[in-house]
Amino acid sequence: MTDTDVAAPAPTAAAPQPEESRTALKRAALLLLRGRTLVVLVVLVIIFSSISSEYLTQSNLILMTKHVAINAILAIGVTFVILTGGIDLSVGSIAGLSSMVAGGLLFKGLNVPGGTVFFSVAVVILIGIVVGALVGAVNGLLITRFKVAPFIATLGMLYVARGAAQLHSNGGTYPDLAGTEARGNTGFSFIGVDSLLGIPVAVWIMVVVAAVAIVVTTRTPFGKHIFAVGGNERAAVLSGIRVNRVKIAVYVISGACAALAGLLLTSELGAAYPDTATTYELNAIAAAVLGGTALSGGRGTIIGTVMGAFVIGFLSDGLVLVGVSTFWQSVVKGAVIIFAVITEQAQQRLQSSLTRHTA
Amino acid sequence: MAEILEARHISKNYGGVRALKDVTFTAYRGQVNVLVGENGAGKSTLMKILSGSEQPTSGEIVLEGETVQLGSPRAAQALGIGIIHQELSLFPNLSIAENLFAGRELRKGGRFVDAAGQRRRAREVLERLGQDRLDPDTLVGDLPIGQQQLVEIGRVLLEDVRVLIMDEPTSALSNHEVDVLFEVMGDLRRDDVTVIYISHKLDEFRRIGDWVTVFRDGRLVAHESMSKTDTGWIVRQMVGRDPDSLYVRNSSPVGDVLLEVRGLTVPGTVAVDDVSLSVRAGEVVGIYGLMGAGRTELMETLMGMRRATAGEVFVRGEKEPKSTVQARMAAGLALVPEDRQRDGLVQTMTVRDNILLATIAKLTRGGLLAGPAEQRTARDKVSELAIKIPGLGALVTALSGGNQQKVVLARALLTEPIVLLLDEPTRGVDVGAKSQIAGLMAELAARGFGVLFISSELAEVMAMADRVLVMARGRITAEFTAENVTEEALVTASASESALEASA
Numbered sequence: 001m002t003d004t005d006v007a008a009p010a011p012t013a014a015a016p017q018p019e020e021s022r023t024a025l026k027r028a029a030l031l032l033l034r035g036r037t038l039v040v041l042v043v044l045v046i047i048f049s050s051i052s053s054e055y056l057t058q059s060n061l062i063l064m065t066k067h068v069a070i071n072a073i074l075a076i077g078v079t080f081v082i083l084t085g086g087i088d089l090s091v092g093s094i095a096g097l098s099s100m101v102a103g104g105l106l107f108k109g110l111n112v113p114g115g116t117v118f119f120s121v122a123v124v125i126l127i128g129i130v131v132g133a134l135v136g137a138v139n140g141l142l143i144t145r146f147k148v149a150p151f152i153a154t155l156g157m158l159y160v161a162r163g164a165a166q167l168h169s170n171g172g173t174y175p176d177l178a179g180t181e182a183r184g185n186t187g188f189s190f191i192g193v194d195s196l197l198g199i200p201v202a203v204w205i206m207v208v209v210a211a212v213a214i215v216v217t218t219r220t221p222f223g224k225h226i227f228a229v230g231g232n233e234r235a236a237v238l239s240g241i242r243v244n245r246v247k248i249a250v251y252v253i254s255g256a257c258a259a260l261a262g263l264l265l266t267s268e269l270g271a272a273y274p275d276t277a278t279t280y281e282l283n284a285i286a287a288a289v290l291g292g293t294a295l296s297g298g299r300g301t302i303i304g305t306v307m308g309a310f311v312i313g314f315l316s317d318g319l320v321l322v323g324v325s326t327f328w329q330s331v332v333k334g335a336v337i338i339f340a341v342i343t344e345q346a347q348q349r350l351q352s353s354l355t356r357h358t359a
Numbered sequence: 360m361a362e363i364l365e366a367r368h369i370s371k372n373y374g375g376v377r378a379l380k381d382v383t384f385t386a387y388r389g390q391v392n393v394l395v396g397e398n399g400a401g402k403s404t405l406m407k408i409l410s411g412s413e414q415p416t417s418g419e420i421v422l423e424g425e426t427v428q429l430g431s432p433r434a435a436q437a438l439g440i441g442i443i444h445q446e447l448s449l450f451p452n453l454s455i456a457e458n459l460f461a462g463r464e465l466r467k468g469g470r471f472v473d474a475a476g477q478r479r480r481a482r483e484v485l486e487r488l489g490q491d492r493l494d495p496d497t498l499v500g501d502l503p504i505g506q507q508q509l510v511e512i513g514r515v516l517l518e519d520v521r522v523l524i525m526d527e528p529t530s531a532l533s534n535h536e537v538d539v540l541f542e543v544m545g546d547l548r549r550d551d552v553t554v555i556y557i558s559h560k561l562d563e564f565r566r567i568g569d570w571v572t573v574f575r576d577g578r579l580v581a582h583e584s585m586s587k588t589d590t591g592w593i594v595r596q597m598v599g600r601d602p603d604s605l606y607v608r609n610s611s612p613v614g615d616v617l618l619e620v621r622g623l624t625v626p627g628t629v630a631v632d633d634v635s636l637s638v639r640a641g642e643v644v645g646i647y648g649l650m651g652a653g654r655t656e657l658m659e660t661l662m663g664m665r666r667a668t669a670g671e672v673f674v675r676g677e678k679e680p681k682s683t684v685q686a687r688m689a690a691g692l693a694l695v696p697e698d699r700q701r702d703g704l705v706q707t708m709t710v711r712d713n714i715l716l717a718t719i720a721k722l723t724r725g726g727l728l729a730g731p732a733e734q735r736t737a738r739d740k741v742s743e744l745a746i747k748i749p750g751l752g753a754l755v756t757a758l759s760g761g762n763q764q765k766v767v768l769a770r771a772l773l774t775e776p777i778v779l780l781l782d783e784p785t786r787g788v789d790v791g792a793k794s795q796i797a798g799l800m801a802e803l804a805a806r807g808f809g810v811l812f813i814s815s816e817l818a819e820v821m822a823m824a825d826r827v828l829v830m831a832r833g834r835i836t837a838e839f840t841a842e843n844v845t846e847e848a849l850v851t852a853s854a855s856e857s858a859l860e861a862s863a
Contacts, residue, residue, distance in 0.1 A: 219727045221720040228716055231705035237664065238702055239717035239770065240688045298707035352756075 026350055033347035037291055037307040040336070041314060048318035055321055062200065068313035069206035070261045072306050074280055075287035076213045077257025079305040080250040082288055083217070085230040085297025086150035088254045090139060091284055093161035094132045095262030095277035100165045102128040102263055103174035103272020106185055118183035125191070129259045135161055136255020140248030158281070166274040174272040192267025202264045206306075209257065213302045226250060230297025286333075287312055290340045292347075311336070363388040363553050364409065364440070364522050369418035371404055378404040379415070380577045386522065386570075391544060391554045393564045393585070396574030396597055397789035402557050405574075406524050409555070410442035411435030422522075439521035443511050443528055451500030456481035458499050459513050484513040488543050504650070505536025512543065523547065524555045529563060534649060534850065541567050559789070561590050562818060573597055597790055606794065606822035608841075609801040609810075613825075614640030616676070617809040618692070618778045623660060623670030631657045632833035634670070638778055638809035643800055645824030646813045648853050653833035654813045655697055658780050662694040663687040675777065688717070693776035695767050697783040697813070703767040704755050711737040711751040713766050718773045740769040744799065761792025768799070779803060781812035785819060797823050817846050829853050 032039065049056040074091050081088040105124045109116040119127070135157065142153040179185035194201050217223040225246045228236040236243050261280075266272050291308030293300030315336060319329045364386040371379040379401045386392045394402045407413035409420065411429035419426050422438055429435045432442075449458050456477045465480070467473035481495035488509045493502075499510055508528055515523055529537045544554055544567055558564040564571070571588055573581040573596040581596040618638040625631040631653045638644050648654050659665045661672060663684040672679045674690040696702035705713055714737045715722065722732045737751050746765045749757060755766055764784065771779060781800070785793040800823060804810050814820040820827055827844050829837040829852035837852035 215727070221723060221728065224712060224716070224719045224728070227708060227712070228705050231707035232701075234702045235705050235716070237684060238662070238694060238696060240685050240774070241716070242685065294707075298705065 026353070030347065030350045033343055033350065034292075036340070036343050036347075037304060037311060040340075041307060041311050044311065044314050044318060048314075048322060051322045052318075055318060060317075060321070062198075062203075064314055064317045065203050065310075066200045067317060068309050069200070069202040070264050071280070071283050071287055071313060072206050072309035073209050073257050073261040073264070074277075074284035075291075075305045075309050076209055076302055077254035077261075078281070078284045079288045079291075079293050079300060079302060080213070080217075080226065080253045081150070082285075082293050082295060083226050083230045083297060083300050084247055084250050085233070086143065086247065086250065087154060087285070087295070088136075088139065088251065088258075089151065089154040089281050089285075090135065090157035090161055091254060091258035091261075092277045092280035092282075093158045093165065094135050094255050094258035095265065095280060096165040096274060097135065097161045097168075097262070098128040098132045098259035099262040099266040099272045099276040100168040100174070100274055101131050102188075103177055103266055104168055106177045106179055106188055107174035107272070109183070118179075118185045120184055121179070121187045121190070124185065124188070125263055128263050129256050132255040132257075132259020132262070133252045134255070136251040136253070136258075137248060139255065140251035143251070144244040144247050162274075162278070165276075169272075169274060171274060173274075177266065177270055177272065188267050189270065190267070192264050192269075202268070205260070205264065209260070210302060210306050217302055222246070222249070227298055230299075232298070283312060286337045289344075290337060292344060294344070308340075361388045362386070363423055364555075365421040366405065366409060366415075367419050367421060369405065369408060369415045369420075371401075371408065371413065372416045378577055379408075382418075382574075382577075382579045384572060384579055385582070386553055386555050388553050389548055389551045390569040391548060391556055391567050393568035393571045394555060394557045394574065395559070395561075395564065395571060395593060397791055400574035400597075400789075401577040402574050403526060404577075406442065406526055406555070406557065409435070409522075410440055410524055436518055439519055440524070441515035441518060441520040441522070442524040443508075443515060443526065445527045447504075447507055447511055449499045449507055449510060452498065454496045454498055455485070455493065455502075455510055455513075456495035458510055459484060459495075459517055461514075480517065481513075484516055487516060487546070488513055489539060489546075503536075505532045505539065508532060508536070508540065509543065512540075520552060522553045522555065524557075526557045527559065528556075529558065529560060532650075534853075537563060560816070561593060562816075565590065565593075594790065606819065607798045607801040608822065609641075609643040609804040609825060611641040611801075611805040611807075613642050614807065617674065618661075618811065619673040619676075620661065621671045621673075623657070623667050623672070625653075625656055625660050625665055625667050627656065627665075629653050629656050630833040631660060631667075634830075634833075634835055636811075636828055636835065638811050640777075640807050640809055641804050643804045643810045643812070643823060643825050645820040645827045646811065646830055647815070647817070647820045647827055647849050648813075648830035650815070652830040652853065654830050655782055656833075657830070658694055658696075658782050658811075658813065661687070661780060662692060688774050688776075691775070691777035692780060693771035693774050693778075694780040695764070695771050695782065695784055697786060699760070699763050699767055704763060706754075706756050708755060709752050710741075710746075710748050710755050710758065710766060713755045714740055714769045714773070717770050736773065740773060744769050744772075745795065759789075759792075761788035761795070764788055764792070764796065768796075772803075776808070778809040778811065781810065783813050783815065785814070785816070793819075817849055820849070821846070 045056065054060055074095065078088050078091055102124050105119055105127065109118040139154055139157055142148045143150050177188045179188060191201050191205065196204055217226065225236065225241045228239065228241055229243050229246050233243060262277055265276055287308035288300065288305045289295065290311055291301065291304030291306070293305060312333065315333060316329060319332060362385050366382060366384045369379055369382045370377065382401065382405060384405060396402050404413065408415050409429070411432045411434050420429060427438060450461060453461065459481050460477045465473040465476045478495045485491060485493050485495065490506065490509060493506065499507055502510070528540060532540065547554060556564060556568065565585065568585045571583055571585050571593060572579060573593060575597060616637050616639050621635050623631055623634045629651055634657055646654050656665060660667050663682045663686060666682060674692065679686065679690055705716065711733065715733055722729050722736060734751065741748060744765045746769065747762050755763060758766065784796050788796065800810050800812065821844055825841050827839045827849065828835050829849060831853050837848065839848060
């Protein structure tokens, strides 16, 4: 319990001038820090477009946004988990597993007694997402029922799901996912290759996923419960929130998003590899953190995460475009993430110093 | 009477807020100087300045006739001014000796820790604190809170301390632990150590204090020899009005039994042992007892947060089959927990979200939250409970302790309970907020609620409860009505065996 011994009234008109202007300055700085992901994005675009005339062309922007889409979808799922104070390290592997499951169903079908069954692309996609959701549910059960720390449970799942992906094909690749008319399973390339109204389908899917996620997190009781669980789990329990259900649900959401991202990636590549999306979990977590999601839980926004994914994507592609070596790309990406967390803390400090004075 | 420490014309501004306004405070050598005042009155700010962790905006500090600069806590320590903060700052994973010397370990050969020497010095300090039975190798985390507090004092005693500032050291202590602490303070006084003691507990500091200084709204409003004051005078100085209006007694007619508990038993380090009780409509029932008596555990079990191994709970005559928080909430129970920060508030959320947390699922249209309904519901509760807030969208951490407590209470009331369980509802809130919360409890009873509350303060439980149950070691050891309750009877019934001795 903290009893701050500072009286409560708002600053009076009699307050000295320097104090007021300093507060105004702090407010401006806070606004800048709140929108820092956007600021960084704009700065990146300005820098890269001044170096390369290619960067700001319509075709390059569309291409980069398509790259962003996959990471953004992964990161949105992970954001749900991080908001509850958890972490999901298994999303890259889940993407790989769903990729192999879908790839297998398209390439060689499902063996059942009496022959082989092929499903339509829509059903295959649905099955892939359900597989991801189920793996997420296992994560959730491990964490709630068996009290395994989220880091450990999902680290274990990272290995298990990746292993399962490799076992699915004995380490091999499903090279051709085009399907045949006879089997009624053509058209898988639609989600990862095709465009609608000049914009890649994958980008449309990202927009839909983000829109739904924004509504869920900000406009539904479930969304409030997520923030409450991450902010103070004991208080959430006492308020009658079914904390375990909320936790399982966020891992299911994360698993489903990961599976969807895996399917997009597979469709784009036109083949399913067991190593699909390896280490993608780190990019996803980085996007969430870059977008202002606190790893301690309870703080963050979906829109921030999407912005974070844009920064990472536009930065990576920009570095490639201007010819920076891949080694330096890693260094720069890492530095940006660390810088983001430092500014996040600066924002928290500034915010609390401002509320303390105006409370 | 010799002055040792004087703060002259101290003012302190935080942004536009003036926390201290031209305060001149004197502490007398070898005396216990008590500081009282509501939260926000400026006591802690002054103590932060005297201990070097804050700098005054204007004014000077004089120690034994010399003007001194207290630029940092280290500088203050070097001059013999030590402070014990309200929150313990110990390492639970280290031993008593290691805690005493943390950050200033004794050296052997310039490089290695002299563990034996530290243990020896630790034993001396423990002896001085009357804890000669304690092993310096005991982990601090294994000690009861009272002894942890003594270890904290021990840290200060290791230095050559002339002035010891204590900021509400008893807020977490049982009566017996307070007695031990006061004995230690008496010893320090004999050793010519000056104590500056901040407290909210009127009945306690009157026992130990030599001088009392009252703060209100950043000003020093009164300074008097303790023997020339009485409780009424102190409260009048603090709140600027009469103390008789502090607590409101419930006097509503009693109705049906709303909550009945039979033979409730919960195992654990702090157990609940065969507890039976009942609460009627319109009744305010108090549970008095020491910390560790099982009171909080009883409340949490009633609310479905802990599983009972035996016993039954009836709400409005109907047996409650499921012991989950959701089931108990639906049956009409609501709990306002003791530790607001740990169990009550979601610090990362706004005032509005905190108020609506338990009932948010009802405020939807077509599955989506209905913003206007949220706003209206929250605003209604804010005005009903007179919660002082900068805005519904402000972070809940921006509120004072009393107003945070009201936010938790508002959330509980929104679940439409019939019996309110309040665990230490006035802990850590100032006198004004205390009085308001007491008034609310009486009002709720008058509206037909049953109220069951826990209190560690004799005056409070005697003034507010229609019936008082006393808990000790997990059992109900006595029951009194408002007419036949006395302080002595309560203390006797609660102290069948004291917490400190039991665990030593």
